[in-house]
Amino acid sequence: MRLFGRRKKRRACVVGLDGVPFGLLKRLAGEGVMPRTAALLRGGGLRQMRASLPPISSVSWSCFMTGANPGEHGIFGFTEVEPDTYRLRFPMFGDLAVPTLWDRLGEAGKRCAVINQPSTYPARRMPGALVSGFVALDLEKSVWPKEHLRPLEQMGYRIDVDTRAARENLDGLLDDLFATLETRRRAAAYFWERERWDYFQVVVTGTDRFQHFLWRAVEQADDPRHDRALGYYQAVDKFIGEMWDRFHQGAAADHEGEGFLMLSDHGFCELRQEVRLNAWLREQGYLDYETEEPKSVAEMAEGTRAFALDPGRIYLNVKGRFGKGCVEPEAAPALREELAARLTEWSHEGEPVVSHIFTREEAFHGPRTELGPDLVVLSRPGLDLKGTTRGKEVFADTHFQGMHTWDDAFVWSRLPVPDQPEISDLAAVIEEWLRA
């Protein structure tokens, strides 16, 4: 029983590793590439985790930071179409329809420092400090409060790597990845000291970029960049170790591991070919365009019954929902079933293309469910579903080496995380820990 003094103030520290799959983390820890991570895993607490549907960063991180489903928070992808014109729009932080974890913690008088959180651009006022992550463009609009802008500029803070150059110059991308991780490390050290916080979070997005462009470099020992690839994960491991050490330093440190959490927002696997869903819908007679080389679904022809947005979101062109809608609402359920049946039968080189199909009601719940796609489709590993309108070929080669996966994200924590967690479960676990 405690007679004198106050109970130690609880804190939480979250390290996000964008796109790092459960299997890869375990393997790199086991093979000695990530020794600090290996030490954490030895004590238990690592779980395979399901990402959001669709498994894409904007949706998955929105689920993490709100604890809500897309049907509640309203973010279904990096892109949406305007219902009247089908013009693409990009949901931003202001489109998130529910409060974030740190908004709620603020209500309880807690302060948060959040660095490089994807899908929080432009940054807005919050109880603590925020640096927006991808798709942040301008550092000035990515920082709250503004007093932190100058120090970040002075340390050469980088929001992201330059993916423009990456395609032609993979060695340059590796240099950029190391340099960007270093500025992330400096920013974490800066906010750790400068901010008064109860909740601290930093996300490494370089891991996702790395795997999109260089997946084979880490997977294949004979790849010419294999050693440097492992070096990158060693640097990430060192960063994890630094965060762990900082969290356990000083009188205010929590008990070993309590309040420290690591996660990825989706998994990854090798990509062999990209699969253009809109080309398949066109081939099957559900979609047509007004132009020969359509730049977006806005150029679809009258009579189009279904179209796709990245990565595997299929929308029925229902009358009343979309400007050129031609499917009668009462005919929509049958059309959806027909499409799902064809997708299930769809094969390529003797193997099925699709691994999972979810209807809107299966994938989402909440007041914004109606805004979601009619079907969410996941593909077999190696075949990356795309929502592009370019090209008539359904299957195409690509310079990308890695693709997102749904059910092999990871979470490591000694807090009571569910045995088969989903990314939207974690906010409640953290909140409960900090509010207790």
Added chain:
Amino acid sequence: MRGFHKRSFVKALSWRVLATVSTMTIVYVFTGQPLLSLGVGGAEVVVVKLLLYYGHERLWSWISWGKLRHPLSGLAVSRELDPEHLDEIHTRLEELGYL
């Protein structure tokens, strides 16, 4: 902000009444002279201290340090992006194969 000015003024007035009455009471208890007690109360220059308190209150209202801000006060803020920013986002998503 008008509401805050009014609050500061009424707060200053109520505190001045309380403080001056207590000063006069103390003087009366120590001296037993009601006129002297009233004189000291008057000598507090009620109006001057009232204004000083009001000014002091307003000055502190500009200092954000130590204030609790409602955490959801910024939730509705949604800034429109410029067209060139939209193009830039389009390009970035395309570079990562998201379009």
